[in-house]
Amino acid sequence: MPRAVPTLAPRTLLGLLGALSLAILPHLFFGAPQFALAALTAVGLRAWLAQQGRDRPGRGIVAVLALLALAAVFLSYHRLTGRDPGVALLLLMTGLKALESRTLRDGMLASFLGYFVVATGFFYSQSMLVALYLALVVAAQTSALIALAQGAHGPPRGVRLRTALLLLLQSLPMMVVLFVLFPRLPSPLAGLAQPGAALTGLSDRMTPGEFSRLALSRAPALRAVFAGPPPPADMLYWRGPVLWHYDGRSWSPGTAGRLMPGHYQAQGAALPYTLLLQPTGTPWVPALELTAQAPPGTRLGAGHVLTADKPIDRLTRYDLAAYPQYTLDAALPRAERRAALQLPPGAAPQARALAAHWRAAAPDAAAVVQDALNYIRTRGFRYTLTPPPLAGDPVDDFLFRTRAGYCEYYAGSFVVLMRAAGIPARVVTGYQGGEYNPLGHYVLVRQADAHAWAEVWLAGRGWVRVDPTAAVPPNRVDLNVTDALAGLPERGLLPMEFAAPVLRRLSLLWDSANFYWNDWVLGYGAERQRALLARLGLADWGASALILGMVGSLAALALLYAALYAWRARSTPAPLEAAYARLLKRLARRGVTRLAHEGPNDFIVRAARRFPAAAQELHAVNALYVGARYGAAAPTPAAQEIERRIAALRLDPPAHKK
């Protein structure tokens, strides 16, 4: 090439390619894995070529590849805009840019693309782990960028990485300012949220098999922070969808949408708490029983179920108050009564017969409830996550033959028994229990804590919660699913981590870290921004004032940094002295310390005598230093050379004198 274009040194190029790969890597688990793989392949191909000492592929090939990439993205998504196609395009183009990189300009461009790739990672995950990883990738990218800017004679990798991390650290205050003051949008950026995708949680249908899947999921469902000590585990019923309709096989809300919200009468003291709900893609807010007032953005529906106005597609925070003592629907409206007594004709004949028998013998409804619970307690019922399959009518088969199942078997069958006995009853789903995290002072409820129980309506008492599952193994209600399962034969199904207490403690620690991350970082929305600003006395700041404040703060930070830099430039040693100081430090660590009044040449003679194998290199490095410090030559190149050679210096153990 006749043009004098600065080309990339192989070492610099490989560093850049490495940083790019790190940025692309997480996308293998995100929205466009096949394109991430293609991009990685392109980057790897360039690295292979560089290592072979070969040039990039021709421009024609790259142009064809670019067209192919465009076509592939379009064929996959039928458009080129939006989150996934956009990211796929960015990944492919970054890979191709890396593939055709030869000059410094190419490298710079690829490096900047790499930063964008890092940013797109947050479209898919905002978890703490991913944020941490991406921060490290930014450091690697910056290190590669420094190498690009300084050319082949730049400082060694360790120094560059240190500089990059330092830069990252210095940008932290700016990041905090931007984070706190940047005006929050009331809803996420259009096209970024993808509701319903790969989310687990409660469903409004209860069919066999569903809860056992949740029971194995360690994923957090919600976290609750109580002002005081948390209530005991047997009070922690997190109310989800209420199921009224039974079709002989599965339960659903049925016509609940047409029912009125219940009449609620709170007794005793309120229990205030903060609920941090993981995104579910559904509108239900599993609040502690029983919520008095719906917070903004939610309402209380039929069966006193708290639902949000929109599906919950991101971490959401609610300030709630629960009344553990309550009366719900002291009088039962007719529509409710009908819905709470519904049974499909012909379903569960044996259960109906049993219920009728109880009803005839019992003085009141409460006695029938006790009869049913006694039946479960005394007839060898067993709690298991892998129940034998049911044949024929599921309720009859469960109650009279298999007698093994998990909460939904019990809750469903119990409600059928009650309804057969003429007692209004309904199934309530949600979560039960939770794990108190003493490190974060909150209760963590996992998907594994999903539960189903029953409510019966008793005259004069309203709806009363009955948990028939509690009648089986007594520890089912007191402890969470994990603990309950620990003593059961199915234990092998659960991940190892439950067994070891140390791991358990680590897992608690990890969850509290996540909790704070969720609460303070992801949970910091428009609402909390307003609250924080109000606390700072800036309640009436509008968006424009916020932006002004942001710019002002950033300018102040920049000035502060400039002042710090000027101050440091005066007080810290020049690079040459710093490099020499490192040599002295290394030697001192090996027992050869330079005396204050000792000249460098005298000292190096002494040091070389201690490390005969390194003597020649020591003398050479020293000569460089002495020449640069006391000679008439410019010291900076020597400083870098010294830095490099000190890093490579091997100090064998000192020779022992006889």
Added chain:
Amino acid sequence: MLERAPRPQPAVDARILRLLAALEGIILGKRAQLELALACLLARGHLLIEDLPGVGKTTLAHALARALGLQFARIQFTSDLLPADILGVSVFDRSGSRFEFHPGPLFAQLILADEVNRATPKAQSALLEAMEEHQVTVDGVTRRLPEPFFVVATQNPRHQVGTFALPESQLDRFTMRIELGYPAHEAERALLRGEDRRTLIGALAPCVSAADLTELQRAVHRVHAADPIVAYVQALLAASRAPGRYREGLSPRAGLALVRAAQAWALLRGRDFVVPEDVQAVLPAVAGHRLQALDERASAPAAELLQSVAVP
């Protein structure tokens, strides 16, 4: 002298090596002192040799003059020496009816002022003024002394009888003071077996020309003394002036002498820049005669000064 590891030394000027070799042929086993003396002269300084009689002070001065190809004059200082005996006198010339100046022995390039502390202060000051100014004024007429102009003075240790100790102000004019000391065993044997030194000096041919000498002196000036070196010298001066250590601190002239001597020492080592070790190597010779520790027991004030100052 510090021990050096065997490694390639920078190229030393061949003329310097020649000079040192020639001097070593005469003064045996005194390499360090010869180097210091040579450095002193290359730095255009005057040299004071203090030692017992008979250890070779005069021989050294004479050999220096011969090796450098300088016009040599020797002035034996005695208690009855008059300034005119050094500077010269104006004598009335009858035929020309005017005074004619008869230059004294001072009008030479290398003066050996032997046993300078035997003379009276009056005669001493006549010499010392000439050393500083490189000129003498007799009968109102100022006359330049030849260039280069070196004074090598020898002095007997102060405690010997019949000596007038040089005052501090006079001592300060000598760039260096060195001591020769008794020769080492081997060297003394060679001395005893060898030829008469005087014969050897007579046979000694000049090793450098006058132009070479001037060039070497200029080269000393060109040796780079970087900021850290100047800072180091300043730190040494400051430490010498700290109260409670020495009777008097080092003068600015001493500081200048230190820099020049260090530059010359660097040139002798074949370097074109000064390193801290150069300063350290010449400091005892440069500062030794200017410093008097207040603590009478302190034996080596210059070494102690070095130990107390960190190398920047």
